[in-house]
Amino acid sequence: MTDFLQQVVAGLSSGSIYALLALGIVIIYRSTGVVNFAQGEMATFTTFIAWTLVDHGVGYWGAFGLTILIALAGGFLLERIVVRPVEGKPVINGVILTIGLFILFGGLSNWIWKAEVRSFPPSRPFPTSAWNLGGVAVSKQDAGILAVTLVLMVLLWLLFRYTKLGLALRASALNPTASRLVGIRVGWMLGLGWGLAAAIGAVAGLFTAAAAPPLDPNMMRPVLIYAFAAAVVGGLESPIGAVVGGLVIGVVLNLISTYDTHLHLDLDRVRLPLALALILIVLLARPTGLFGRQVVRRV
Amino acid sequence: MAPLLELEDVRARYGSVQALDGVSLSVGEGEVVAVLGGNGAGKTTTLRAISGLVTTSGDVRFAGERITRAPPERVARAGIAHVPEGRGIFEELSVDENLRLGAYLRRGGFSESYERVCGHFPWLERRGAQQAGTLSGGEQQMLAIARALMSKPRLLLLDEPSLGLAPIVVREIFRIIGDLNEKEGLAVLVVEQNATLALRSSSRAYVLEVGHVALEGPSSELAENESVRKSYLGY
Numbered sequence: 195m196t197d198f199l200q201q202v203v204a205g206l207s208s209g210s211i212y213a214l215l216a217l218g219i220v221i222i223y224r225s226t227g228v229v230n231f232a233q234g235e236m237a238t239f240t241t242f243i244a245w246t247l248v249d250h251g252v253g254y255w256g257a258f259g260l261t262i263l264i265a266l267a268g269g270f271l272l273e274r275i276v277v278r279p280v281e282g283k284p285v286i287n288g289v290i291l292t293i294g295l296f297i298l299f300g301g302l303s304n305w306i307w308k309a310e311v312r313s314f315p316p317s318r319p320f321p322t323s324a325w326n327l328g329g330v331a332v333s334k335q336d337a338g339i340l341a342v343t344l345v346l347m348v349l350l351w352l353l354f355r356y357t358k359l360g361l362a363l364r365a366s367a368l369n370p371t372a373s374r375l376v377g378i379r380v381g382w383m384l385g386l387g388w389g390l391a392a393a394i395g396a397v398a399g400l401f402t403a404a405a406a407p408p409l410d411p412n413m414m415r416p417v418l419i420y421a422f423a424a425a426v427v428g429g430l431e432s433p434i435g436a437v438v439g440g441l442v443i444g445v446v447l448n449l450i451s452t453y454d455t456h457l458h459l460d461l462d463r464v465r466l467p468l469a470l471a472l473i474l475i476v477l478l479a480r481p482t483g484l485f486g487r488q489v490v491r492r493v
Numbered sequence: 494m495a496p497l498l499e500l501e502d503v504r505a506r507y508g509s510v511q512a513l514d515g516v517s518l519s520v521g522e523g524e525v526v527a528v529l530g531g532n533g534a535g536k537t538t539t540l541r542a543i544s545g546l547v548t549t550s551g552d553v554r555f556a557g558e559r560i561t562r563a564p565p566e567r568v569a570r571a572g573i574a575h576v577p578e579g580r581g582i583f584e585e586l587s588v589d590e591n592l593r594l595g596a597y598l599r600r601g602g603f604s605e606s607y608e609r610v611c612g613h614f615p616w617l618e619r620r621g622a623q624q625a626g627t628l629s630g631g632e633q634q635m636l637a638i639a640r641a642l643m644s645k646p647r648l649l650l651l652d653e654p655s656l657g658l659a660p661i662v663v664r665e666i667f668r669i670i671g672d673l674n675e676k677e678g679l680a681v682l683v684v685e686q687n688a689t690l691a692l693r694s695s696s697r698a699y700v701l702e703v704g705h706v707a708l709e710g711p712s713s714e715l716a717e718n719e720s721v722r723k724s725y726l727g728y
Contacts, residue, residue, distance in 0.1 A: 377569035
């Protein structure tokens with residue numbers, strides 16, 4: 195039992211990283227209606243910005259905060275300049291655009307910072323020790339990352355659910371023309387959606403680097419696949435769904451790899467089929483995802 | 494006194510199609526004005542030109558301020574609420590969320606607006622949590638008008654409020670519009686295919702034909718006009 199719980203805890207730790215990245219995907223989808231395939235590569239890119247800041251003598255947490263601000267502004271500008279032309283166009287245009295951004299940011303990270311491995315963060319952002327809870331070791335770092343994930347989830351949920359700004363963000367994605375007619379600056383809202391997502395992506399990237407050093411320009415690729423599965427499982431528009439989806443995926447994958455004594459699955463190889471199988475199962479059983487709402491429309 | 498809204502020689506085009514070819518019209522303070530015309534005459538485009546949803550040339554003035562080519566969010570801020578053609582509501586959101594969006598530009602004053610609007614549409618209060626897309630067509634149209642009223646506008650632009658609705662619902666909507674005008678002095682510019690009803694509910698009217706004003710005058714006089722009767726009233 196202790197061993198089982200230990201594996202669950204380990205799963206929650208990787209799951210919270212998937213959840214963070216999935217949160218970014220959910221924000222962009224909910225506030226602009228675009229599925230952002232570049233979410234992971236943007237996160238890597240911003241993590242390297244943090245590395246550069248630290249390399250120039252900025253302290254880790256200072257660089258952490260600065261990077262989030264840079265991501266916020268960068269995401270905003272990216273939407274205003276690059277994503278804007280596909281607004282109001284068929285969904286496929288947005289898909290092609292974000293796949294293009296995926297390639298662009300992946301290429302930029304590899305080009306600017308070379309494909310070499312760097313040690314980052316300079317020191318662990320959380321204490322390296324662990325608590326012992328009835329024989330189960332819980333590392334303070336994992337607990338810290340999970341706590342940050344949960345706090346961000348609650349903040350986003352409150353934002354979308356209870357604030358005027360959140361309502362305006364949602365309205366802009368649903369009906370841009372009607373939104374403008376009630377006085378919402380839709381352009382700002384779309385930009386803000388991307389900015390918020392990029393900022394949360396930056397947190398995901400920084401924590402990925404902290405949880406599994408060293409820093410590597412391709413570090414978010416495997417994470418992105420699971421983050422997507424998490425977002426879809428959660429229903430693509432629910433912050434809570436994204437986090438639950440991420441944690442469930444983290445735990446299930448970890449349990450599979452621990453207790454699979456027959457198939458000898460190599461997780462690195464079966465990652466994609468596993469994630470896709472999960473998406474397929476959820477969509478077949480519940481097309482709106484676990485937390486998605488069915489939209490009813492009179493015709 | 495200058496009218497509340499004034500359009501002077503307004504032109505607009507969609508690609509190579511000239512939708513408005515020099516439209517001039519005005520709406521006075523507290524006045525209900527109707528715009529009649531067949532399909533493609535430019536009725537909807539006239540409203541869209543006022544709201545900044547199409548690029549225009551010419552002059553649009555509202556309450557002494559020039560709003561030609563102002564973006565929709567600025568026009569809304571100036572005090573014009575536009576209920577677009579069809580269903581200008583957020584179908585995926587709840588009734589309450591739609592009303593909250595209507596009051597987006599207001600700082601505070603939500604509950605005051607809410608009470609006033611629910612006075613005209615009492616059923617809104619009971620159905621706040623319902624998803625707007627599941628309302629009946631008439632209820633959706635009323636919600637769209639209620640949402641527009643939440644911003645406490647000085648001028649309401651209504652685009653075909655009777656479209657696709659049962660006659661009894663249409664009469665109810667026009668009764669409420671008349672109420673709003675009488676009791677609150679709200680100015681209304683209404684575009685309508687139902688010419689009988691539009692002429693009966695307004696004090697003045699314009700008849701648009703292929704992008705320009707063909708006829709204008711007091712609604713009672715237009716209702717007697719031979720060509721209006723033949724073309725739009727059908728007798």
